Amino acid sequence: MAYSRKVLTVGALGIAAFALIGAGASATFTDGAAAQKTITAGTMNMTITSTTPGAWRTTDGKTLTLAAYGPVGSTFSTGPQTVIVSNNSSIDAKLVKLSVTAPTSNEQLRDGIYVKIQMAGANSPVYDGLLADLESSATPFIKGQTIAAGTSMTADVTFYAGDSKPSLPDGAQGGVVVPTFTVGFTG
């Protein structure tokens, strides 16, 4: 059946009107709300120091050198060397790695030295074993410990041989070893 021209025209106008209504969807009232938050990044500032006589540190507080000890006999103990690591940051610092180096002129001396690390307030040491095994043995226990912002962590470090452990071997005579502990943090 054929439609008249008028009917077609009216139909077309109707469709156009609907289209306009559709287009009007973008013309609705609009409004919005925004939330704003300022985020500031903290700066890590860790320092190390000691109350042990003869210890000194660099001006930036990053490197501590304890007094040299010796010459020692086959049985010796340095006694507790107090080491304090302070978190002067505004953010918490998490321990991620303990690196140990011990350059020496005498491997038997280095391999015969024991080290005990006792945290302040703890009943038992976190490590009591050979210096040579410290890095691999202690890192899993130390890793993940946190020093909160504005606080410090104190540990007593003792180097020794003999007594409850084997004494230094004969070949350890006349040697020098320089144990160095480096503690890495993230924040």
Add this chain to the structure above:
Amino acid sequence: MAVRPKLMIGAGIAVAGLGLIGAGATFTTQVSGSTSISSGDLGLSLNGQSQSSLLVGVDGNNLNSHFTPISRAWC
């Protein structure tokens, strides 16, 4: 259902981006402490001479080595 290649590439880039954030978005610092330990020597001497064997002497003159060499006693 097949996944469009562009979508897969986009997801891959996003995952890689997260990986980069995880790898490099950490503040780090470190401190270190060191000391020095030296061991002594133990020397034995008889008649003013350092030897590893025991020498018997009279009036400062070595007569002979009469005993098997002694080992250094490390104490």
